[in-house]
Amino acid sequence: MIQSARQYHEHTSYERNNLSGHYLDWSNQPHPFKEYKGLDRVELPRTVDGPQAPLDAMSRGDSGAADPEKTTLPVLSRVFSLSAGLTTRSRMPGGEFFHRSVPSAGGLYPSELYAAIRKVPGIEDGLYHYSVARHSLTRLRSGGFSRNDEPCLVFFVTAIFFRSSWKYRDRAYRYHLLDSGHLVESLSLALRSQSLPAAADYDFDDEQVNRFLGIDADREVCLAKATVFGDVAPATDLPPVRPEASRTAARETDYPLLNEIHTLTSAAASAPPPSPDLPAGGATSHGLGKPLAKPEMGFTDTILLRRSRRNFVPHGMDRGKLSALIQFLCPPTESPYDDALSVGFLTGEVSDVEPGLYWLDRKEKAWTLSRKGRFIPQTTRICLDQGWLANAACHVFFAADLDALDTTCGPRGYRYAMLTAGRLGHRVYLGATALELACCGIGAFYDPEAADLLGLEGGQRMLYLLAAGPSKSPIR
Numbered sequence: 378m379i380q381s382a383r384q385y386h387e388h389t390s391y392e393r394n395n396l397s398g399h400y401l402d403w404s405n406q407p408h409p410f411k412e413y414k415g416l417d418r419v420e421l422p423r424t425v426d427g428p429q430a431p432l433d434a435m436s437r438g439d440s441g442a443a444d445p446e447k448t449t450l451p452v453l454s455r456v457f458s459l460s461a462g463l464t465t466r467s468r469m470p471g472g473e474f475f476h477r478s479v480p481s482a483g484g485l486y487p488s489e490l491y492a493a494i495r496k497v498p499g500i501e502d503g504l505y506h507y508s509v510a511r512h513s514l515t516r517l518r519s520g521g522f523s524r525n526d527e528p529c530l531v532f533f534v535t536a537i538f539f540r541s542s543w544k545y546r547d548r549a550y551r552y553h554l555l556d557s558g559h560l561v562e563s564l565s566l567a568l569r570s571q572s573l574p575a576a577a578d579y580d581f582d583d584e585q586v587n588r589f590l591g592i593d594a595d596r597e598v599c600l601a602k603a604t605v606f607g608d609v610a611p612a613t614d615l616p617p618v619r620p621e622a623s624r625t626a627a628r629e630t631d632y633p634l635l636n637e638i639h640t641l642t643s644a645a646a647s648a649p650p651p652s653p654d655l656p657a658g659g660a661t662s663h664g665l666g667k668p669l670a671k672p673e674m675g676f677t678d679t680i681l682l683r684r685s686r687r688n689f690v691p692h693g694m695d696r697g698k699l700s701a702l703i704q705f706l707c708p709p710t711e712s713p714y715d716d717a718l719s720v721g722f723l724t725g726e727v728s729d730v731e732p733g734l735y736w737l738d739r740k741e742k743a744w745t746l747s748r749k750g751r752f753i754p755q756t757t758r759i760c761l762d763q764g765w766l767a768n769a770a771c772h773v774f775f776a777a778d779l780d781a782l783d784t785t786c787g788p789r790g791y792r793y794a795m796l797t798a799g800r801l802g803h804r805v806y807l808g809a810t811a812l813e814l815a816c817c818g819i820g821a822f823y824d825p826e827a828a829d830l831l832g833l834e835g836g837q838r839m840l841y842l843l844a845a846g847p848s849k850s851p852i853r
């Protein structure tokens with residue numbers, strides 16, 4: 378039995394020459410779309426114009442208090458399609474692949490989206506599940522979640538274990554959290570685009586929320602909440618709602634370590650995360666100042682054009698684009714989970730920027746050169762030798778001190794760090810797209826080698842990396 382999140386992270390580390398081969402059973406591939414049979418559906422309008430203010434305007438500042446009266450069905454439709462909807466399709470050897478507004482490790486999409494809606498015009502009160510495939514809402518409950526009569530709009534992000542563990546086995550919990558973090562950020566931006574600012578919340582009573590969602594909590598679990606207005610106070614005796622819908626393949630293998638880490642992190646946190654204390658090294662600090670390049674691409678276009686692009690070219694990146702990209706990692710609105718991790722980046726061919734390893738002070742909007750050198754070829758090898766990474770102008774990474782998190786917050790701190798890494802990773806994807814750069818998330822790396830390269834010590838570990846830089850073909 379594992380005793381800490383660090384132990385889970387270490388048990389699921391990839392080590393060179395020690396990767397056990399795993400055969401993917403294509404005949405038992407998990408179904409990527411959750412559907413409920415025989416329940417009432419609300420069709421969402423398909424042709425609703427998306428907002429086209431630039432992404433940086435969308436992520437900046439406070440858009441004021443949300444107004445329940447203005448939360449109409451077309452508004453909700455935009456929120457669901459911009460945050461979690463299908464964007465385009467690609468031809469793949471095995472058939473068609475549907476891209477979504479969020480990326481997902483291995484394209485397996487473990488995360489599902491639910492909303493508790495009360496006193497919102499044009500839609501009956503209820504708990505709803507968003508069907509990505511149909512762009513519709515399925516009503517799971519018609520009430521039972523509020524003690525009062527106040528309007529309520531609260532979203533829930535879950536992960537279905539087997540969707541990702543089919544491929545990643547015990548390591549899958551990392552992807553459940555990173556993918557869910559991507560969805561939380563996507564949802565927050567989509568809501569903000571509709572003047573509905575939301576507060577993300579990773580602290581809730583797991584058992585109570587899972588019961589409220591009606592899911593089979595051995596297969597699917599809630600990992601994050603986002604509250605726009607009101608709150609849910611569900612009755613304690615609610616029955617499940619078609620729990621069989623949480624099943625995603627005919628034969629689902631149980632990975633005990635996933636249950637162990639999830640149970641461990643289910644305990645309430647003891648305190649907010651500590652301030653990160655990661656190596657800063659060198660003394661050369663640069664303020665980011667005003668972004669030197671301004672992304673003009675509209676928000677909806679950015680979402681529709683976002684893709685994992687791997688066709689990097691090793692030239693054409695300048696300091697202006699790098700600083701504009703890094704600005705997206707410094708969200709203007711603070712979250713209580715911000716301190717759960719540290720952010721850094723490695724630069725290769727970026728004009729007027731010394732190649733090296735930098736740490737970012739997100740609050741001060743300043744970057745510090747920690748070590749000079751060309752490290753991109755090394756990270757490429759560390760990321761399971763995915764050769765195309767070598768041409769990326771920069772590699773952004775997220776790291777956390779898992780021991781410090783455990784001491785301060787308890788095991789739930791692991792969720793804070795990984796969900797935050799996913800949220801920030803999403804900003805890198807969208808920021809890169811808006812700047813017409815290619816970008817791809819990387820969850821597969823040799824963990825000890827990554828820690829060595831970044832100079833991480835004790836319980837500090839790298840959590841996630843994204844490559845970004847000029848692309849061989851135009852983004853639009």
Ligand SMILES: Cc1cc2nc3c(=O)[nH]c(=O)nc-3n(C[C@H](O)[C@H](O)[C@H](O)COP(=O)(O)O)c2cc1C
Pocket residue numbers: 476477479480481482483484552555556559683684685686763817818819820821
């Ligand atoms: C957490 C995470 C980890 C990922 N890891 C890798 C990776 O190691 N290698 C890779 O080529 N792509 C990786 N991807 C990209 C996915 O393969 C990609 O998002 C998915 O196939 C869907 O395609 P799209 O992003 O173009 O819509 C990752 C994505 C996420 C969100």
